[in-house]
Amino acid sequence: MSDASRAAAAPDGQRPRRPTKDELLAAAGKTVPDLIKPDLTVLFVGINPGLYTAAIGHHFGRPGNRFWPALFESGFTPRLLTPCEEAELLSYGLGLTNLVARATRAASELAADAVRTTLEDPEFGFTGLHAAAAVADTLGTGDTVLLGASNPVRDASWVGLPFDGVDTYAPRGAAGIDGSVSQAVGVALATQAAHPDEPRAPRTVALLGDVTFLHDVGGLLIGPNEPHPENLTIVVANDDGGGIFETLEIGAEPLRASFERAFGTPHGASICELCAGYGVAHREVTSLRELLDALMDTTEAPLGLSVIEARTTRTTRRALHRALQGKIAL
Numbered sequence: 001m002s003d004a005s006r007a008a009a010a011p012d013g014q015r016p017r018r019p020t021k022d023e024l025l026a027a028a029g030k031t032v033p034d035l036i037k038p039d040l041t042v043l044f045v046g047i048n049p050g051l052y053t054a055a056i057g058h059h060f061g062r063p064g065n066r067f068w069p070a071l072f073e074s075g076f077t078p079r080l081l082t083p084c085e086e087a088e089l090l091s092y093g094l095g096l097t098n099l100v101a102r103a104t105r106a107a108s109e110l111a112a113d114a115v116r117t118t119l120e121d122p123e124f125g126f127t128g129l130h131a132a133a134a135v136a137d138t139l140g141t142g143d144t145v146l147l148g149a150s151n152p153v154r155d156a157s158w159v160g161l162p163f164d165g166v167d168t169y170a171p172r173g174a175a176g177i178d179g180s181v182s183q184a185v186g187v188a189l190a191t192q193a194a195h196p197d198e199p200r201a202p203r204t205v206a207l208l209g210d211v212t213f214l215h216d217v218g219g220l221l222i223g224p225n226e227p228h229p230e231n232l233t234i235v236v237a238n239d240d241g242g243g244i245f246e247t248l249e250i251g252a253e254p255l256r257a258s259f260e261r262a263f264g265t266p267h268g269a270s271i272c273e274l275c276a277g278y279g280v281a282h283r284e285v286t287s288l289r290e291l292l293d294a295l296m297d298t299t300e301a302p303l304g305l306s307v308i309e310a311r312t313t314r315t316t317r318r319a320l321h322r323a324l325q326g327k328i329a330l
């Protein structure tokens with residue numbers, strides 16, 4: 001569509017006023033009325049209003065939102081409507097609502113809030129999701145994070161990652177668990193090489209499952225004449241096996257008899273001794289509090305390459321996911 005037709009489609013006076021920063025912040029929790037009537041042809045359902053939308057009180061209000069151009073260019077509306085003209089949709093048999101009515105900064109924050117509340121329930125023990133929350137909560141602007149395949153990358157998105165100011169890497173292309181220790185080392189080396197003038201190397205944190213870590217534990221071996229990561233913390237969420245499979249069909253009660261051997265694959269490996277063998281610092285933690293403390297320590301004094309082994313449980317994973325799904329319809 002040409003600029004001219006865009007301009008014509010949005011007559012002066014029908015553009016929403018740009019809210020101030022204070023108005024944006026005050027919009028959290030506000031709602032935008034549904035645009036709905038009986039016998040609509042199509043009801044469009046958003047996830048939840050963003051702050052800009054809630055501040056101006058019109059659906060899909062942020063400038064640059066693709067909703068209104070998409071409606072026009074796909075023929076739903078005869079011209080490009082501005083958010084202020086949303087009421088006109090009803091005359092075309094179109095309506096608007098949201099899955100969740102209240103506004104938040106990003107859709108992911110809804111999940112992140114619900115997850116934090118659920119994690120406070122002691123019934124679930126200390127899980128990989130707790131570990132992801134601790135990692136997310138101790139990342140600072142300028143840090144880099146690498147998320148292993150399997151639960152870590154999924155857990156990270158439950159707790160609100162990625163977010164601005166933190167470069168986030170995830171080997172999701174092939175969804176493989178292989179090579180992740182080496183990738184973490186590579187990312188940390190590249191990150192420190194990109195900031196040679198900083199008084200200390202930028203912090204990189206990797207969150208990996210235990211099977212993922214063990215699959216590439218040889219990546220800890222770095223020759224004495226090779227560059228070493230100056231500030232890399234690898235958090236291993238050790239639930240002694242493939243926790244992700246607990247949440248799939250195969251983890252259901254009727255199939256438990258063969259589950260552990262075929263899918264759980266517990267190994268009982270000593271990550272502590274493996275680290276010692278490679279000369280890598282290792283610290284074990286058994287609770288969220290301890291993990292937070294250990295992570296905070298790494299923000300104060302980098303230990304080169306170090307491993308924090310979080311002794312997590314996967315036995316509550318299924319129940320945990322059920323509890324979360326009950327709260328988050330995303």
Ligand SMILES: Cc1ncc(C[n+]2csc(CCOP(=O)(O)OP(=O)(O)O)c2C)c(N)n1
Pocket residue numbers: 128149150151152175176177178208209210211212213239241242243244245
């Ligand atoms: C190279 C490779 N081999 C096997 C798999 C299949 N696989 C997917 S997740 C997973 C288990 C991962 O376990 P862990 O790293 O402990 O993470 P958790 O599921 O416990 O969070 C396996 C074996 C894979 N994705 N890539």
Ligand SMILES: [Mg+2]
Pocket residue numbers: 209210211237238239240241242243
């Ligand atoms: Mg595991």
